Amino acid sequence: MIRVFSIDVNTQKRVELVNITRRINEKISEARVRDGVVVVFTRHTTSALIINEDEERLKRDILVLMDRLVPTGAGYRHDEIDNNADAHLRQNLMQPSLTVPIVNGRMALGTWQNVFLFELDGPRTREVTVVLIGE
Amino acid sequence: MIRVFSIDVNTQKRVELVNITRRINEKISEARVRDGVVVVFTRHTTSALIINEDEERLKRDILVLMDRLVPTGAGYRHDEIDNNADAHLRQNLMQPSLTVPIVNGRMALGTWQNVFLFELDGPRTREVTVVLIGE
């Protein structure tokens, strides 16, 4: 059985981590999938999806890391066209899609794992596609 | 329904981004999958798959970023064996596989999203496996 859903995520800042775990699990409940996988996909080139602990200081550390590895406005050629090269580049160090097992009707996440949309060039409304494959 | 295809990609340079979006969509049309997911997988340890905008200056920025984060020949031990440690290491900052939703017979990519094979140690012929899961 395959079901496709769409989730809109309204972000509030230029760079921000938004926990979307609950919203994905709601789609799994709605579709009554018991076992399988969920594919989560962000339809944008300036956002990413990651899994990590939902802890405030760690979330700040992730933003600082991205700032250090891919500083804003560091002479990128793409900034001549659209002032967001940092966002395009940062998402390539993470990923646009995540695949998570579904067991007993929920994502089989570990104790500390949460799924985040990583907004890298907001605030915007982001469209996240959720595909459920299961039985 | 599950269908497996193989795509050969001939790269021209040592480091290069090759847009393979159209070739993946052709396999989806050929298999007449309407809804599901496509798993794209590169069968090599010195190439990667990424999604980004197909814009010339941005593509140059991505190459420059990889050069800065993982410089060529920076004293890697693997270079004693095979002179391509940079390529092996760069792919680990990206990924060997991508999973993209299929909606209405095409990858459900956002407006600016394109799928690229990232050649990191070419020129070579690269084999990309495409698995379609859908109905």
Next chain:
Amino acid sequence: MIRVFSIDVNTQKRVELVNITRRINEKISEARVRDGVVVVFTRHTTSALIINEDEERLKRDILVLMDRLVPTGAGYRHDEIDNNADAHLRQNLMQPSLTVPIVNGRMALGTWQNVFLFELDGPRTREVTVVLIGE
């Protein structure tokens, strides 16, 4: 057909690459899946999954790279709570899940490709979920 398995991986060091290719292929044999995909997922926020060559010097290079990009104890705020921010941050530069095609009853890996659990805050017992989707 969908089958879910769990693999326990006992790691021996704080930071270490453990080749789990054979153990994943065993589950594929056990389930008699011929064609499809395998989703491999680590249920932890301080480990990752990568594909690379199983070569000793290269594996050392990967550890050195992670140490350089995300140094241990570099003033992370999360270290005030739990002394492992480096591990949380490093996994976000890689990924928690990998999807690999299955062809003829085995992962369709290239000649040099091996699947590794990347332990980033061990030693521990890590739980890796393996979902087989195929026929």
